[in-house]
Amino acid sequence: MSKLLEGININKSFKTAAGELMVLKDINISLSEGEMLGIIGASGAGKSSLLYILGALDKPTSGNVLFQNKDISSFDDNSLADFRNKNIGFVFQFHHLLPEFNALENVMLPALISGSPFAETEKKAQKLLEDLGLGQRIKHRPGELSGGEQQRVAVARALIQNPKIVLADEPTGNLDTSTGNDLFQLFVDLNKNKKITFVIVTHNKALSDRCHSVLEMTDGSFV
Amino acid sequence: MSINRHFNILDYTLQSLLRRKFKNIGIIIVFTFVIFITGSVLLLSYSFKKEAMLMLKNSPELIIQKTMAGRHELIPVGISSEIMKIPGVSKVEPRYWGYYYDSLIKANYTILASGESLSANNRLLKGRLPGINENNTAAIGRGVSEARFLNTDSSISMQTAGGRPMDFWITGIFEADSELLTSDLIVISRADFMKLFGIPEQMATDLAVTVSNETETVVIAKKILSQFPDTRPILRSEIIRTYDAVFGWRSGLILTLFSGALIAFIILAWDKATGLSAEEKQEIGILKAIGWETSDVLEMKFWEGLVISLTSFLIGIILAYIHIFFFGASIFAPALKGWSVIYPNFKLAPYIDFYQISILMSLTIVPYIASTIIPSWKASITEPDIVMRG
Numbered sequence: 001m002s003k004l005l006e007g008i009n010i011n012k013s014f015k016t017a018a019g020e021l022m023v024l025k026d027i028n029i030s031l032s033e034g035e036m037l038g039i040i041g042a043s044g045a046g047k048s049s050l051l052y053i054l055g056a057l058d059k060p061t062s063g064n065v066l067f068q069n070k071d072i073s074s075f076d077d078n079s080l081a082d083f084r085n086k087n088i089g090f091v092f093q094f095h096h097l098l099p100e101f102n103a104l105e106n107v108m109l110p111a112l113i114s115g116s117p118f119a120e121t122e123k124k125a126q127k128l129l130e131d132l133g134l135g136q137r138i139k140h141r142p143g144e145l146s147g148g149e150q151q152r153v154a155v156a157r158a159l160i161q162n163p164k165i166v167l168a169d170e171p172t173g174n175l176d177t178s179t180g181n182d183l184f185q186l187f188v189d190l191n192k193n194k195k196i197t198f199v200i201v202t203h204n205k206a207l208s209d210r211c212h213s214v215l216e217m218t219d220g221s222f223v
Numbered sequence: 224m225s226i227n228r229h230f231n232i233l234d235y236t237l238q239s240l241l242r243r244k245f246k247n248i249g250i251i252i253v254f255t256f257v258i259f260i261t262g263s264v265l266l267l268s269y270s271f272k273k274e275a276m277l278m279l280k281n282s283p284e285l286i287i288q289k290t291m292a293g294r295h296e297l298i299p300v301g302i303s304s305e306i307m308k309i310p311g312v313s314k315v316e317p318r319y320w321g322y323y324y325d326s327l328i329k330a331n332y333t334i335l336a337s338g339e340s341l342s343a344n345n346r347l348l349k350g351r352l353p354g355i356n357e358n359n360t361a362a363i364g365r366g367v368s369e370a371r372f373l374n375t376d377s378s379i380s381m382q383t384a385g386g387r388p389m390d391f392w393i394t395g396i397f398e399a400d401s402e403l404l405t406s407d408l409i410v411i412s413r414a415d416f417m418k419l420f421g422i423p424e425q426m427a428t429d430l431a432v433t434v435s436n437e438t439e440t441v442v443i444a445k446k447i448l449s450q451f452p453d454t455r456p457i458l459r460s461e462i463i464r465t466y467d468a469v470f471g472w473r474s475g476l477i478l479t480l481f482s483g484a485l486i487a488f489i490i491l492a493w494d495k496a497t498g499l500s501a502e503e504k505q506e507i508g509i510l511k512a513i514g515w516e517t518s519d520v521l522e523m524k525f526w527e528g529l530v531i532s533l534t535s536f537l538i539g540i541i542l543a544y545i546h547i548f549f550f551g552a553s554i555f556a557p558a559l560k561g562w563s564v565i566y567p568n569f570k571l572a573p574y575i576d577f578y579q580i581s582i583l584m585s586l587t588i589v590p591y592i593a594s595t596i597i598p599s600w601k602a603s604i605t606e607p608d609i610v611m612r613g
Contacts, residue, residue: 052606052608057512057606057607057608058606058607058608059606077516077517077604078516078517078518081511081514081515081516081517081519082514082516084512084513084514085513085514085515086514090512090513096505096508096509096512097509098506098509099502100238100239100242100243101238101242105238109235109510109513110513110514112228112231112234112235113228113231113232113510113513113514113515113519114228114514115225115227115228115231116227117227118227118231118234157513161514
């Protein structure tokens with residue numbers, strides 16, 4: 001399997017009133033295509049910070065992120081936006097769907113901003129939602145959906161651009177155990193059937209054990 | 224960037240605006256009200272000024288009035304021949320005009336003796352002007368006609384200075400280019416004018432002086448003043464300046480009265496300019512996370528600001544136009560027009576100063592769009608995860 005995403009000597013620090021706070025310390029990480037990686041750790045260990053840096057939502061203080069051997073740390077803001085749009089799907093703990101838009105429209109958004117034709121995008125988004133068992137809920141707004149359904153809409157939005165990798169930040173953190181299990185199973189199936197690479201940050205050891213590999217973080221470093 | 228992308232951003236913006244319709248309608252109502260008020264004041268004061276200019280279009284360059292104890296009083300017509308001797312003066316004409324208070328409708332009429340300049344300035348709606356020497360006839364303004372329910376072939380009675388009634392048959396009703404000029408006007412013959420007000424022969428209200436070269440008017444005015452120190456020469460340019468000042472002052476008064484609305488609008492714009500709500504920040508963070516560029520966010524916010532401000536502007540200015548030119552500025556015309564009770568029924572000729580409108584446009588639309596874009600720009604140049612986490 002070829003190398004898809006690589007983090008080299010990643011450091012991230014924030015300036016606080018109490019001084020400099022190091023949230024990531026010399027992180028080195030490598031992911032191959034089709035891999036499913038779980039990252040676990042206590043709150044404040046730096047899991048989400050690492051995920052956002054890998055997904056180009058944030059920049060490291062030092063270090064490099066390579067995507068298919070291309071250093072994305074040097075990209076400007078617009079190139080990063082384009083990169084995120086075309087290559088990465090995100091699933092957040094709090095779904096982060098736009099409340100005024102229905103499920104279908106939320107799913108269509110990433111494709112529309114890349115300039116995809118409306119009709120074609122609509123068809124594709126509808127198919128995705130149907131595949132995720134939300135065929136009857138496409139016209140519902142996030143507020144009218146259950147927590148599990150909202151997360152599945154978020155998954156559909158993450159998949160609309162056929163990303164090479166999906167980064168999920170505590171995707172089951174806001175769901176009950178059974179719904180969380182179902183969602184995780186969906187990730188496993190997508191990984192298996194569509195060969196989508198997953199990085200999943202979770203507190204849940206039982207779920208992370210279903211990934212191909214698991215890394216544990218504490219105080220900004222891998223254990 | 225593909226054209227599809229721009230269309231999609233525009234589509235997203237419109238969908239967003241529709242989905243937050245209550246909030247946006249609220250902004251549009253406040254914005255429209257502000258534009259309506261300021262637009263009405265601008266249109267009204269400009270129309271008044273235009274009406275005044277129309278009135279002055281054919282007026283003499285110089286008017287000579289006699290004063291006593293600082294008050295205007297009748298002028299002897301005999302000094303006309305002395306004024307005619309001043310080089311550059313081509314014509315001196317006595318004018319006869321005054322005000323008549325009608326206690327029946329509690330209004331003042333402007334009474335004018337029939338003369339040549341009248342027929343050049345005004346056209347009649349119905350009937351004809353009384354002849355220069357045709358006694359006991361009158362042409363009246365539409366305001367007078369409506370207030371007293373008068374028509375041609377009916378008569379109006381006025382009381383002379385001596386207290387005797389004097390009847391006038393209506394020969395015509397005015398419709399001037401400017402209704403403001405003739406609304407309260409009554410034109411009668413010179414002989415009737417003298418009789419009505421008890422003015423001695425060889426006296427006039429003032430003298431209209433025509434000069435051959437307009438640039439010499441000031442010099443001629445000075446010469447008249449030195450020759451006749453008890454007179455007051457009034458230049459046409461001074462009258463224009465006075466109109467400007469009076470309507471400018473009155474416009475300011477109206478704007479002060481409605482300053483509450485203006486302040487509300489400024490607070491609204493300031494509130495928008497100084498920060499985004501948590502929801503708006505989160506929306507920008509989400510859009511950036513799914514691949515929107517900073518320029519896309521700014522484009523979206525630009526369209527949003529433009530749609531709201533342009534919609535408000537157009538509605539506000541159209542309402543202002545209807546208010547001023549169809550309803551005679553019924554909301555605040557009394558403050559701008561002054562004391563006459565006949566005026567409120569008139570309709571203004573629709574004059575629009577596009578320069579003023581474009582100034583109003585740039586003073587409202589541009590700041591609003593800027594107040595929409597600036598905080599969004601601040602949010603969109605921040606890393607999306609920071610924006611989303613708040």
